[in-house]
Amino acid sequence: MDIIKSQATLESESVFNALFYYATIGIVAVNRNGEIEMINKNGAELFGYDQVDLIGKKVETLIRASEPGFEIHPHVQHLDKPDIRPIGAELDLCAIRKDGLELPIEISLGNFVVQGETLAVAFICDISIRKVFEKQKEEYQEGLKKAEEHAKELEKAYKHEQELNNLKSVFVSLASHEFRTPLSTIMSSADLLAKYDREKFAERKDKHIGRIKSSVKNLVNILDDFLSLDRLEQGKIxxxxxxxxxxxxxxxxxxxxxxxxxxxxxxxxxxxxxxxxxxxxxxxxxxxxxxxxxxxxxxxxxxxxxxxxxxxxxxxxxxxxxxxxxxxxxxxxxxxxxxxxxxxxxxxxxxxxxxxxxxxxxxxxxxxxxxxxxxxxxxxxxxxxxxxxx
The missing domain is CATH 3.30.565.10 (Histidine kinase-like ATPase, C-terminal domain)
Incomplete structure (x- = not known):
């Protein structure tokens, strides 16, 4: 005796058949036991099988998740939920092909009544290209981050070089001033010493000798400061x-x-x-x-x-x-x-x-x-x- 189907059932099956046969993504219909009842051509090609070879297979054998112990079976048992929902949204899911290769996929789960039986229907998308783009984006962002860090290092080095140049300018200006005064003192005192009588101007000679000693000591202190700064800058102390x-x-x-x-x-x-x-x-x-x-x-x-x-x-x-x-x-x-x-x-x-x-x-x-x-x-x-x- 033929099964008499309602108009709603006929329309539901008609919609499912249109989706199933003409969709450009993989579609797998699974029963409550997690066994494949139907799979479209794109789905079979995605897994690298002929359609007939996949009928009756457990869907878990074709899909791997990044989280150990993840199973699709519990999801397909909730056939009373009519909405289409993603599964493993926070996981990386892979389709395990017949040749052993793995493809990154996304799965959305819904249900349809087909020939009087409610089946869980998995819509499977190959996201290999998207993953490539995401990886390229991450690499680009990482490269951009490194480039920014390198730019900061260059800027820091440039500022340091500017500071060194400024210090050199200050040093030249300061050294020319600081060395000129004691050297002039030494020169004038030496000239005067040459003119003084040894006994008659002994007190004046002592005064100028003291000035020479003081100026030489000042020069030594200046040189010590410059040398100490240089050694500190180079980390040699x-x-x-x-x-x-x-x-x-x-x-x-x-x-x-x-x-x-x-x-x-x-x-x-x-x-x-x-x-x-x-x-x-x-x-x-x-x-x-x-x-x-x-x-x-x-x-x-x-x-x-x-x-x-x-x-x-x-x-x-x-x-x-x-x-x-x-x-x-x-x-x-x-x-x-x-x-x-x-x-x-x-x-x-x-x-x-x-x-x-x-x-x-x-x-x-x-x-x-x-x-x-x-x-x-x-x-x-x-x-x-x-x-x-x-």
Whole structure:
């Protein structure tokens, strides 16, 4: 007896047949057991089989997911859901071809009533071309990211080169000025010495010899600053650590400064207990020497210089305070920069490198430096050094 079908059923089957036979994507109709009941020509070609060879096969044997244990079977059992929905939306699904090759695919699942039986229908799209484009897009974005990073590195290198060029210009200008003054002093004093009678002008000769010594010392200090900066820039300076008594070092430096202080200046040492420290003795000497030299240089005659030490378990704080001209507030932000010169130094000689160099030394030793200054009242520098440098 023939099955009498309703008009709705006939129309449903007609729509399904139109989709099934003429669709340009693969269509697989699967029963509740996950077995293939029907597959169109494009679907069979997608998997590399003849259509008849796939009838009755489990659909899971033809599809692999990136997540282990993923199965399509649970999805096809919900045949009561009439909507078309994607499956494995967050997974990478692959069609396993007969020849063993794998193709990336997308699957959308729906259902149709075919010959009185409700079947799950999988619409399968080959997305190989899209994956190629996505990979190319990722590679392009990665390449663009690398290009941007490279551009930033080039920009950074360019800025660094500009800074070096600026420093060179400043160096040439500063060196020509700083070397000219002491050299002129040496030359004029030497000329005068040649004219003085040995006994009659002994006092004047001593004065000019002192000027020559002072000028030569100034030249040596300038060269030392430039050489130290160059070695620091190239990373050629490494701390040489040893045990030494810090207070003994400070007292020795104070004695060395006595002959070259301005008239009436004195260095007042606060009460400091003998303190052993494990650090770079040469760097520490350079740090304290620079601070005392600046304190004297930027102070007037008869102004005292105060040095104090505060010791705790892990660090020692050495402070050097003068009562000199102070640093204008607007200049303080660039105090530790290369070739820094405050706007109120006038004709006081200096390279503007000293504080930059000692700050780097202090950082190499694991310490830090702070300061406070008021215009016309003086400046105080505080150096925090670990008792045991690493």
């Amino acid at each position: 490494e701390p040489v650590l040893e045990d030494f008594n810090l207070v003994e070092i400070i007292n020795t430096l104070i004695d060395n400064f006595q002959p070259i202080l301005k008239k009436g200046q004195s260095i007042r040492m606060g009460s400091c207990e003998d303190t052993m420290i494990y650090s770079d003795q040469k760097m520490v000497k350079n740090i304290i020497t620079n601070l005392i030299s600046n304190a004297s240089k930027y102070s007037l005659e008869n102004d005292p210089i105060d040095i104090n030490c505060v010791v705790d378990k892990d660090q020692i704080v050495v402070s050097v305070r003068d009562h000199g001209i102070g640093i204008p507030e607007e200049d303080q932000v660039g105090l530790f920069g290369s070739f820094f010169r405050a706007s109120n130094v006038g004709n006081i000689q200096g390279t503007g490198l000293g504080l930059n160099i000692i700050k780097r030394y202090i950082e190499l030793l694991g310490g830090r430096i702070t300061f406070s200054s008021h215009l016309g009242e003086g400046t105080k520098f505080s150096v925090y050094l670990p008792r045991k440098a690493q």
